[in-house]
Amino acid sequence: MSVAAISARQLTRKFGAKVAVDHIDLDIPSGRIYGFLGPNGSGKSTTLRMLCGMLLPSDGHAEVFGLSVVRDAEAIRRRLGYMPQKFSLWEDLTADENLQFIADLYGLSGNVAGRIAEQRATYNLESLRKQRAGTMSGGQKQRLALAAATLHSPELLLLDEPTSAVDPQSRRDFWERLFQLADEGATILVSTHYMDEAERCHGLAILAEGRLVAEGTPRDLMAGVDADIFEIEGADGSDAPRLIRELPWVHGVTQLGLRLRVLVDRGAVDAESKLRGLLDTHGIRATIARSQASLEDVFVVATRREKNGV
Amino acid sequence: MVFKGSLRRLRAVALKEVRQLSRDRVTFGMIVGVPLLQIMLFGYAINFDVRHLSTVVQDEANTSMSRELIAQLRATQVVDVRYMANSSAELDRLLREGRASMAVVIPRDFERRLQSDTRPVLQILVDGSQPSLSGVAAGLANLPLLTRHGIGPYAGGKRMAPRRVEVRTLYNPEKRTAVQIVPALIGVILSMTMVLFTSGAIVRERERGNLELLIATPLGGLELMVGKLLPYVGIGLIQTTIILIVGSLLFNVPVVGSFLELYVAALLFIAASLGLGLFVSTLAQTQFQAFQLAFVTMLPSILLSGFMFPFEGMPRLVQWIAEVLPLTHFNVIIRGVMLRGAELPELWPQVAKLVLFIAVMLLIAVARFKKRLD
Numbered sequence: 001m002s003v004a005a006i007s008a009r010q011l012t013r014k015f016g017a018k019v020a021v022d023h024i025d026l027d028i029p030s031g032r033i034y035g036f037l038g039p040n041g042s043g044k045s046t047t048l049r050m051l052c053g054m055l056l057p058s059d060g061h062a063e064v065f066g067l068s069v070v071r072d073a074e075a076i077r078r079r080l081g082y083m084p085q086k087f088s089l090w091e092d093l094t095a096d097e098n099l100q101f102i103a104d105l106y107g108l109s110g111n112v113a114g115r116i117a118e119q120r121a122t123y124n125l126e127s128l129r130k131q132r133a134g135t136m137s138g139g140q141k142q143r144l145a146l147a148a149a150t151l152h153s154p155e156l157l158l159l160d161e162p163t164s165a166v167d168p169q170s171r172r173d174f175w176e177r178l179f180q181l182a183d184e185g186a187t188i189l190v191s192t193h194y195m196d197e198a199e200r201c202h203g204l205a206i207l208a209e210g211r212l213v214a215e216g217t218p219r220d221l222m223a224g225v226d227a228d229i230f231e232i233e234g235a236d237g238s239d240a241p242r243l244i245r246e247l248p249w250v251h252g253v254t255q256l257g258l259r260l261r262v263l264v265d266r267g268a269v270d271a272e273s274k275l276r277g278l279l280d281t282h283g284i285r286a287t288i289a290r291s292q293a294s295l296e297d298v299f300v301v302a303t304r305r306e307k308n309g310v
Numbered sequence: 311m312v313f314k315g316s317l318r319r320l321r322a323v324a325l326k327e328v329r330q331l332s333r334d335r336v337t338f339g340m341i342v343g344v345p346l347l348q349i350m351l352f353g354y355a356i357n358f359d360v361r362h363l364s365t366v367v368q369d370e371a372n373t374s375m376s377r378e379l380i381a382q383l384r385a386t387q388v389v390d391v392r393y394m395a396n397s398s399a400e401l402d403r404l405l406r407e408g409r410a411s412m413a414v415v416i417p418r419d420f421e422r423r424l425q426s427d428t429r430p431v432l433q434i435l436v437d438g439s440q441p442s443l444s445g446v447a448a449g450l451a452n453l454p455l456l457t458r459h460g461i462g463p464y465a466g467g468k469r470m471a472p473r474r475v476e477v478r479t480l481y482n483p484e485k486r487t488a489v490q491i492v493p494a495l496i497g498v499i500l501s502m503t504m505v506l507f508t509s510g511a512i513v514r515e516r517e518r519g520n521l522e523l524l525i526a527t528p529l530g531g532l533e534l535m536v537g538k539l540l541p542y543v544g545i546g547l548i549q550t551t552i553i554l555i556v557g558s559l560l561f562n563v564p565v566v567g568s569f570l571e572l573y574v575a576a577l578l579f580i581a582a583s584l585g586l587g588l589f590v591s592t593l594a595q596t597q598f599q600a601f602q603l604a605f606v607t608m609l610p611s612i613l614l615s616g617f618m619f620p621f622e623g624m625p626r627l628v629q630w631i632a633e634v635l636p637l638t639h640f641n642v643i644i645r646g647v648m649l650r651g652a653e654l655p656e657l658w659p660q661v662a663k664l665v666l667f668i669a670v671m672l673l674i675a676v677a678r679f680k681k682r683l684d
Contacts, residue, residue: 088523092333104322105527107315
């Protein structure tokens with residue numbers, strides 16, 4: 001295992017009385033794609049901003065490449081690429097002009113034009129060279145933004161919800177690109193609220209209300225989820241969802257087409273037969289089957305536990 | 311090495327700013343349009359000379375000399391004798407109705423009074439509701455006195471010498487106002503455009519989200535600010551040139567001193583205004599706030615700097631405020647260089663104050679600008 005690119009201890013950020021990030025511990029290995037999964041307001045952006053030295057921690061500390069994000073912010077910045085949630089390049093500049101500007105800011109040496117051409121080819125920007133960023137589509141903007149963020153070949157990439165404004169095909173391409181970058185040795189920290197994206201990460205931290213509620217590889221998280229999952233088929237159009245939700249040991253009920261997906265407390269005894277009993281009493285004829293936990297189930301269980309203060 | 315990288319970032323920021331400016335047609339138009347519009351407007355409108363005043367004359371004497379006086383009055387072009395009143399009631403009515411702004415009453419014993427030292431030869435009534443007319447009346451009232459002190463023409467009963475009633479000798483010559491106004495206009499126009507343009511500079515990057523990306527790069531606060539300001543220095547010099555050319559072509563305003571010193575002075579003032587704008591930029595959170603703050607600095611600059619009212623006439627407290635404004639010092643410098651042919655070393659106190667102002671503003675702005683979002 002390689003050395004940690006990022007480590008944080010009790011990292012905390014308050015805005016007035018509101019605690020945006022609440023004593024988070026992180027150890028993110030280098031050369032991996034690490035995801036922050038969480039709803040809006042869970043502290044993903046604030047954590048990323050603290051890691052690139054833009055916001056000071058209210059408490060705790062964090063190190064990037066072994067450097068303090070407070071004291072050595074400038075040294076970290078040179079080795080880091082950051083892509084804010086909102087498109088932050090200059091809309092009245094063309095693709096080429098934006099890239100050239102960023103190259104100058106990072107003081108790229110050697111064949112700068114060659115490096116920019118390389119990025120243009122990699123990110124399919126050739127036809128957009130003379131086009132102003134403001135007139136580009138969401139996907140085009142995102143490719144340009146990633147090209148700019150990776151122009152100086154940073155060792156660490158911080159991406160704040162990079163795919164929130166792009167179409168599915170662009171998202172797929174984008175993630176393919178991320179894996180290539182990770183293969184080339186970059187550490188990538190990406191925040192998202194898409195389950196399918198989170199599932200592609202090597203490592204994952206689930207954030208809820210500023211706290212880290214679960215961490216691990218997506219596979220471990222799904223295997224270790226603290227719940228049993230049942231799928232009920234044939235209960236559509238009935239009272240079943242409401243009835244099941246009222247059971248105290250049920251975490252949640254999700255309707256997936258004709259199926260109901262029920263998350264049950266792992267500690268609950270004989271959950272399956274109790275569910276059947278409930279359906280039978282109400283004359284609902286349905287089949288019940290055990291199912292594998294998905295990442296969404298992990299997310300629901302983790303954030304629910306947080307809400308209940310368990 | 312460090313210096314070279316810094317220079318490169320500086321140049322990159324300046325180039326980016328120029329590109330953005332050249333694509334913002336409205337702003338680009340303002341660079342040339344604002345000074346042109348304002349110098350035309352102010353050059354013509356701010357005119358302390360008064361011409362073609364609608365005037366009523368009541369000639370009670372009705373002698374050849376009184377008629378000659380009226381003819382001379384007409385010849386001054388300061389007054390247009392539009393009405394001849396037969397009674398003082400008629401004269402009052404014309405004044406009250408605002409059809410005449412001034413009335414000249416020639417008394418019955420006009421010629422005898424000319425000889426006497428004690429009694430006024432003419433009565434001039436002025437509409438006091440209009441500012442700056444009383445000065446004209448004071449000038450006109452001097453007219454008979456002057457001619458009488460000239461003695462020769464009247465004592466001999468000969469024609470009045472036309473030079474005696476020429477406006478120029480009695481008032482500020484027509485051009486004088488423009489000559490006073492145009493140099494000061496350089497300062498006023500520069501502070502308007504410079505402070506306004508730059509006050510939004512940093513805020514705009516913040517509002518559009520660019521700042522979040524900028525502070526994640528190695529770009530330093532000073533590099534960002536100076537880089538953003540550099541293009542405006544060029545713009546300020548262009549505007550100065552426009553004003554000088556228009557001032558020379560339309561208003562015959564001379565440049566007595568050296569052009570080099572004039573531009574050095576302009577450069578100093580541009581830097582001071584940019585510094586002020588930058589300071590405003592770090593105070594404001596939105597462009598709207600920045601513009602409001604810019605206006606707050608602009609009005610005192612125009613009113614208190616000696617552009618509108620003489621500095622000496624202001625209360626002590628207001629003078630202190632005016633001392634802080636760069637325009638106050640620039641007005642002294644520019645009038646000196648342009649009109650009196652003074653050299654900058656002779657005006658060193660003002661030059662030093664401008665330099666101090668620039669340093670303080672830049673220091674505050676850089677200190678206030680943190681590469682952080684909080």
